[in-house]
Amino acid sequence: MFLLDWFYGVLASLGLWQKEAKILFLGLDNAGKTTLLHMLKDERLVQHQPTQHPTSEELSIGKIKFKAFDLGGHQIARRVWKDYYAKGALTVISRFSCQKDVIRIAVLLPLIVRCVVMSHESGMRQLYFLVAVISSPACHWFVIDLVVDAVVYLVDANDKERFAESKKELDALLSDESLATVPFLILGNKIDIPYAASEDELRYHLGLNNFTTGKGKVNLVDSNVRPLEVFMCSIVRKMGYGDGFKWMSQYIK
Ligand SMILES: Nc1nc2c(ncn2[C@@H]2O[C@H](COP(=O)(O)OP(=O)(O)OP(=O)(O)O)[C@@H](O)[C@H]2O)c(=O)[nH]1
Numbered sequence: 001m002f003l004l005d006w007f008y009g010v011l012a013s014l015g016l017w018q019k020e021a022k023i024l025f026l027g028l029d030n031a032g033k034t035t036l037l038h039m040l041k042d043e044r045l046v047q048h049q050p051t052q053h054p055t056s057e058e059l060s061i062g063k064i065k066f067k068a069f070d071l072g073g074h075q076i077a078r079r080v081w082k083d084y085y086a087k088g089a090l091t092v093i094s095r096f097s098c099q100k101d102v103i104r105i106a107v108l109l110p111l112i113v114r115c116v117v118m119s120h121e122s123g124m125r126q127l128y129f130l131v132a133v134i135s136s137p138a139c140h141w142f143v144i145d146l147v148v149d150a151v152v153y154l155v156d157a158n159d160k161e162r163f164a165e166s167k168k169e170l171d172a173l174l175s176d177e178s179l180a181t182v183p184f185l186i187l188g189n190k191i192d193i194p195y196a197a198s199e200d201e202l203r204y205h206l207g208l209n210n211f212t213t214g215k216g217k218v219n220l221v222d223s224n225v226r227p228l229e230v231f232m233c234s235i236v237r238k239m240g241y242g243d244g245f246k247w248m249s250q251y252i253k
């Protein structure tokens with residue numbers, strides 16, 4: 001009971017109680033994604049090796065579900081980010097999940113042919129997923145689970161030399177059609193370090209001055225505007241990210 005109360009308390013304090021949120025943790029290597037995930041999971045500060053392979057953490061008690069995908073931030077790992085939010089083929093697969101196998105294959109076959117014809121890398125990635133889905137029901141459910149509710153994008157606010165690199169990756173995510181309506185929480189991490197950038201500085205360097213949608217309760221339902229805000233935080237000091245998650249939770253359906 002103690003565990004349940006504690007867990008409820010953590011999620012409620014982050015505004016995620018009774019929500020089924022699937023959240024991607026993205027950002028350059030060394031930004032603090034894994035540290036944050038484990039802080040959310042068991043409030044412990046753990047020193048991690050750089051993440052080599054995508055991992056996910058799912059916690060579920062009663063109606064509470066919270067699933068976070070921690071995708072590594074180093075250059076090779078960034079190549080798979082898209083696999084976790086791309087729509088298109090993956091969405092089609094999920095639509096036909098409940099049908100009989102024969103219908104599924106009839107629908108998927110033309111897609112497979114299309115993937116083979118597409119010679120570039122993304123065609124091969126889609127092909128890989130299609131084959132995995134057909135051959136394994138488990139894989140299939142894994143793919144369905146990848147519809148994203150929100151992106152938490154972490155930036156090391158102390159690593160000013162990499163702001164441009166971080167902006168480049170962020171811009172690519174923000175301009176991706178698949179994420180057009182997905183809320184973005186930008187966390188400027190490591191403000192416990194004295195020379196870390198200020199919030200204004202970070203906004204400026206990430207080119208977000210005209211794109212943030214406001215802290216607090218801002219109704220964007222009819223506006224066609226994607227929720228996006230910057231919050232500064234220190235994960236090691238357990239400060240700042242709670243406000244960010246509360247802000248984000250109002251936009252998770
Ligand atoms: N000073 C300070 N260091 C932090 C903070 N959060 C994380 N770190 C440190 O930053 C380093 C990288 O953290 P990780 O969580 O491994 O970073 P990551 O984003 O998962 O990196 P990749 O797995 O390589 O993509 C670790 O040494 C952490 O201890 C913070 O709030 N303040």
Ligand SMILES: [Mg+2]
Binds near residue numbers: 033048049051072073
């Ligand atoms: Mg990591």
